[in-house]
Amino acid sequence: MIPGKNPPSNWSEFIEGLWQRNPIFVMVLGMCPTMAVTTSALNSISMGLATTFVLAASCWMVSLLRHFVPKEVRIATYIVIIATFVTVVDYAIQAISLSLYDALGAYIKLIVANCLVLGRAEAHAARNKPMAALYNATGMGLGFTLGLFMIGGVREILGAGKLFGLSLFGPHYQPWVVMVLPPGGFFVMAGWLMLFAVVRARKARGNTPATLAEGAQNA
Amino acid sequence: MSEQELAPPLSTATSSKAMIGALGLAATICGLIIVTAYEGTLDAVARNKKIATERAVFKVIPGAKTIREFVATTGGIQPAGPSEAENGVKFYAAYDQGGALKGVAAEGSAKGYADEVRVLYAYDPKRQVITGIGVVSMHETPGIGDKILTDPDFQKNFEALDVHLTDDMKTVANAIKVVKHGTKQHPWEIDAISGSTVTSKAVGKGIRDSTEKLLPLLLPKIDKLSEGKPT
Amino acid sequence: MHDSVGQILITTILSGNFVLAMFLGMCPFLGVTHSVKVAFPLGLATTFVILMASLCAYLLNLVLIPLHMEFLQLICYITVIAAAVQLVEMFAKKQSPELFRALGIYLPLITTNCAVLGVALFQTARNYSFVQSLTFALGGGVGFTLALVLLASVRERVRFSKVPNAMMGTALTLMLAGVLSLSFMGFAGLGGGE
Numbered sequence: 001m002i003p004g005k006n007p008p009s010n011w012s013e014f015i016e017g018l019w020q021r022n023p024i025f026v027m028v029l030g031m032c033p034t035m036a037v038t039t040s041a042l043n044s045i046s047m048g049l050a051t052t053f054v055l056a057a058s059c060w061m062v063s064l065l066r067h068f069v070p071k072e073v074r075i076a077t078y079i080v081i082i083a084t085f086v087t088v089v090d091y092a093i094q095a096i097s098l099s100l101y102d103a104l105g106a107y108i109k110l111i112v113a114n115c116l117v118l119g120r121a122e123a124h125a126a127r128n129k130p131m132a133a134l135y136n137a138t139g140m141g142l143g144f145t146l147g148l149f150m151i152g153g154v155r156e157i158l159g160a161g162k163l164f165g166l167s168l169f170g171p172h173y174q175p176w177v178v179m180v181l182p183p184g185g186f187f188v189m190a191g192w193l194m195l196f197a198v199v200r201a202r203k204a205r206g207n208t209p210a211t212l213a214e215g216a217q218n219a
Numbered sequence: 220m221s222e223q224e225l226a227p228p229l230s231t232a233t234s235s236k237a238m239i240g241a242l243g244l245a246a247t248i249c250g251l252i253i254v255t256a257y258e259g260t261l262d263a264v265a266r267n268k269k270i271a272t273e274r275a276v277f278k279v280i281p282g283a284k285t286i287r288e289f290v291a292t293t294g295g296i297q298p299a300g301p302s303e304a305e306n307g308v309k310f311y312a313a314y315d316q317g318g319a320l321k322g323v324a325a326e327g328s329a330k331g332y333a334d335e336v337r338v339l340y341a342y343d344p345k346r347q348v349i350t351g352i353g354v355v356s357m358h359e360t361p362g363i364g365d366k367i368l369t370d371p372d373f374q375k376n377f378e379a380l381d382v383h384l385t386d387d388m389k390t391v392a393n394a395i396k397v398v399k400h401g402t403k404q405h406p407w408e409i410d411a412i413s414g415s416t417v418t419s420k421a422v423g424k425g426i427r428d429s430t431e432k433l434l435p436l437l438l439p440k441i442d443k444l445s446e447g448k449p450t
Numbered sequence: 451m452h453d454s455v456g457q458i459l460i461t462t463i464l465s466g467n468f469v470l471a472m473f474l475g476m477c478p479f480l481g482v483t484h485s486v487k488v489a490f491p492l493g494l495a496t497t498f499v500i501l502m503a504s505l506c507a508y509l510l511n512l513v514l515i516p517l518h519m520e521f522l523q524l525i526c527y528i529t530v531i532a533a534a535v536q537l538v539e540m541f542a543k544k545q546s547p548e549l550f551r552a553l554g555i556y557l558p559l560i561t562t563n564c565a566v567l568g569v570a571l572f573q574t575a576r577n578y579s580f581v582q583s584l585t586f587a588l589g590g591g592v593g594f595t596l597a598l599v600l601l602a603s604v605r606e607r608v609r610f611s612k613v614p615n616a617m618m619g620t621a622l623t624l625m626l627a628g629v630l631s632l633s634f635m636g637f638a639g640l641g642g643g644e
Contacts, residue, residue: 028620031476032564065245073238076532077245079561083525084249088256091521095263098271102356105334106571112528113564115477177360181635182471186628193621201615249525257521330453330461332638335576417638 010135017140023116024147024189025196030116033107034148035185041164043103044152048145050089050104052138054111057085059125059137066126078121079112086112116144154188155179276311279341279353280322283313289444291436296443308433312444320344320445323437326355327429331421333358336367340377340426342434344441347383348406349426357418364418373412373419381406382430388439391431397423455585462589464637468565469597470630475565479598480623482556489602490595491549492556495538497591499560500569502534503527504587507570508580527570528561535561565594600630 008016023029030051037047061081069077090108093101101108111117120140125133156162159179161169178184276286288299290307299309310325323344328337337355342348352374359365367373385392393407397420400413411419453461468474475496483489510526539557542550550557560566569590573583604626613622 028480029477031480032473035476036473061248065241068244069241070238073242075558075561076529077242079528079532080242080245080249080525083528084252087253087521087524090524091256091260091264095260095267098267105358106568106575109524109571110474110564110567112524113562113567115559115562118562177363178632181360182473183628183632183635185473186624186631190617190621190624190628193619193624194616197616197618197621250522253521253525 008132010131013132013136014139017136017138017143018146019143021140021143022147023140023144024151025192027116029119030114030144032110033114034151034189035182037104037107038148038152038155038185038188039180040103040156040160040162041149041153043100044148045145046093046100047104047107048141048148050093050108051111051114051117051144052141053089054082054085055117055120055141055144056134056137057088058082058117059121059133060130061085062121062125063128063130063133074126075118075122078118078126082117082121083112116140150192151185151188154191155184158188159184272311275339275353275355276313276324279324279339279351280313282315283321284316285314287312287314291433291440293436296437296440308429308436310433310437322350323444325429325433327425327427329421329424329428331357331359332364332415332417333360336418336421336425338422338425340429342382342430344438346379347381347438349377349380349382349430352377352422352426354422359415359418364415366412366415367418367422370412372410376403376409379406380409380426382434384434384438389435391427391434395423395427395430453582455581458582458585459589460637460640462586463593463596464634465640467593467597467634468568468590469594470627470634472568473564474568475563475594477559478556478563479601479627480620482553483598483602483605483623485606486599486602488552489598492553493591493595493598495542495553495557496560496563496565496594497588499531499534499538499563500566500591500594501584501587502537503531503566503570504573504583506530506534507574508583511574523574527567531566531570532561565590597630601627604630 017023021027024031024034033047033051038044058078058081062078065077065081086109089111093104093108120137124136128136153163156164157168158176159181160175161167161173167173179188273286277283288309288311289296290299290309292307297307308325310323312323313321315321323342324339325342326337326339328335330336334357336357336359339353339355340349341351343350354368357365357367359367380395381393382391382395383393384390393405395407395409396405397409397411397416398404399416400411403410409419409423411423462468466472469476469479478492478496482492507523507527507530510523510530514520514522514526535558538560539550542553542557569587573586578586601623605623608622608626617625
C-alpha cells in the first residue's frame with residue numbers, strides 16, 4: 001500500500017477487473033477456455049459466468065481462511081478450494097441445461113486450471129478482506145466474461161452469421177467457417193488486440209506536445 | 220570442533236501439524252460442499268437426462284408413447300437397473316398407446332472431425348432395418364459437418380438401412396458401409412454427404428459398431444420385449 | 451471408445467493436437483515460446499507430468515468409480531498433478547539448476563496447465579483402457595512439445611523482421627499461432643479410421 005493513499009474502495013476493486021486490467025486483453029490470463037469455448041456468444045457468456053462464480057466463491061473462501069493457512073501449503077489449499085467450486089458449478093450446469101453442458105464440454109472442469117482463478121487467489125484474495133476479495137473477484141470475472149463475449153460474438157457473427165442463435169444476415173449468408181474453428185479464435189483475439197493497439201497509438205499521438213500546440217493554434 | 224551443543228536455529232517454518240491441520244480443515248469443508256452440491260443436483264440432473272433421452276427416442280420412433288430401458292447381455296435381456304452389466308449393451312424399447320412394441324432405439328458413437336459424434340438410431344425388429352437416426356451430440360464443423368442434422372438426402376439413407384442378421388443370428392449379414400456421395404447401390408450402404416466425408420463416416424461407424432454388438436444379442440430374445448405391459 | 455494405439459497417437463500429435471486444435475496449454479504456449487532453448491525442455495517436463503497425471507488418474511478411477519464417488523475426481527486429479535509438479539521441480543533443481551532458473555515461474559505453472567488436467571479429464575470421459583490412456587498421454591505431450599517448439603522457432607526468426615507497431619507483442623504471437631493451427635487442420639481425418 002502506498003502511504004497516504006486510501007485503501008481501494010469496494011467499487012474501485014470491482015471496476016479494476018472490468019476494463020483497466022481486463023483478464024483477457026490486458027493480463028492475457030485464462031486463455032484455454034477463451035479460445036475453445038468462444039464459438040458462440042451464448043457459450044462465451046455462460047462460460048464467463050461459470051468462471052465468475054468460481055472466481056468469486058473461491059476468492060471469498062480463500063480470503064476467509066487466509067490467516068489459518070500456513071504459507072507452505074497455501075497453493076495446495078487454494079487449488080483444493082477452487083476445485084471444489086468448479087465441481088459445484090459443473091453439477092449446477094448439468095442440472096440447469098444438459099445441452100449447454102454438452103456445448104461447454106470438458107472446459108467447465110478445466111476452469112480449475114484457469115490461471116486467472118489461482119492467480120487472483122494468490123495475488124489478491126490472500127492479502128485482502130473477504131468483501132474486498134469478493135468485489136475484486138466478481139469484477140475480474142465479469143471483465144473475463146466481457147472479453148469472452150467480445151471474441152465469441154465476433155466469431156459467431158462472422159462464422160455463422162448469427163448472434164445468440166438469431167440469424168443476422170439471412171439464409172444466403174456464406175459463413176466464414178474458419179472463424180468458428182480453432183484458428184479463428186486466435187485470429188479474432190489478435191484482431192481485437194491490434195484494434196486496441198491502434199486506438200492507443202492514436203490517443204498517444206493526439207497528446208504529444210506538437211499536436212497539442214497545433215490544436216491550441218487552431219482553436 | 221566445539222563441544223558445545225549448537226543452539227537449535229530459530230524455527231520460522233510452520234510445524235507439520237499446522238500444515239496438515241490446515242489442509243485437513245480445508246479438505247473437510249470442501250468435501251462437505253461438494254457432497255451437498257452433488258446430492259442437491261442429483262435429482263435435477265437425472266430428470267434432465269431422462270427428458271433428453273425421451274425426446275430423442277420419440278423423435279426417432281414417431282408414434283411411441285412410452286419408453287423402457289433395457290440391457291442386452293450374452294445371458295439375455297434385462298431391464299436396465301442401477302448396477303450396469305459388464306458387457307451389456309443398453310437400448311430403449313418404445314411402445315405405442317396400446318402397449319405394443321413400436322421399435323427399438325440405441326446409441327452408436329464414433330470419432331468424427333472434432334470429437335465424438337453420438338447418434339440414436341431406430342431399429343425395426345420385424346423388418347430388420349434401421350428406420351431413422353437422430354444426432355444426440357456432436358461438435359462437428361458448423362456448415363459442413365453439421366449437415367448430418369439437416370441434409371434431407373443424408374437422412375433418406377436411414378429410412379430403411381438394411382441390418383438383417385445371418386440365419387444363425389450371430390452377425391449382421393452385410394456390414395454398413397459409407398460410400399462416396401451418389402454411389403449408393405445396396406440397402407446397407409450410406410451415401411456420404413459430399414464435403415463432409417469424415418463426419419458421415421463417423422455416423423456410419425457408430426451405427427455399425429453398435430448394431431454389430433447389439434443385434435445378435437437382441438433379436439433372438441426380441442419377444443421378451445413384448446411381454447407384459449410397460450409401467 | 452475403441453481407438454487403436456496408432457490412431458490415438460496420430461490424432462493427439464497431429465489432427466487433434468492439444469494446443470492447436472483443443473486449445474489446451476495456452477499459457478505456456480503464448481508465454482514461453484520466445485526461444486526454442488526454453489520451450490523444448492518445458493515441453494519435455496510437461497510431457498512427463500502429463501504421463502504421471504494420466505497414470506494416476508487411471509489408478510484413481512479404479513477406486514473412485516466402483517465406490518460411485520466420481521464427484522471427487524476433479525479434486526483428486528488436481529491434487530495429484532500438484533504433487534507430480536513438486537516432484538519435477540525438486541528433480542530439476544537438483545539435476546540442472548541452470549535449467550531450473552531458465553524455466554523460472556513456468557515450472558510450477560505446469561500445475562495449472564490445462565493440457566495436464568485435460569488429459570486426465572478426456573481419458574476419463576472417453577473411457578480409455580490403461581494402454582490407451584498412456585498412449586493418449588504420450589501423444590498429447592509430444593504434440594504439445596511439437597506445437598511449442600514450432601511456434602518458438604517461428605517467433606525467434608520473426609524477431610528480425612519488420613512488424614507493424616500495432617501487431618507487436620501478443621497480437622503477433624496469436625496470429626502466428628492461428629496460422630500454425632490452420633496448417634494443422636490439414637491433418638484432419640488422419641487417424642479417424644474407417
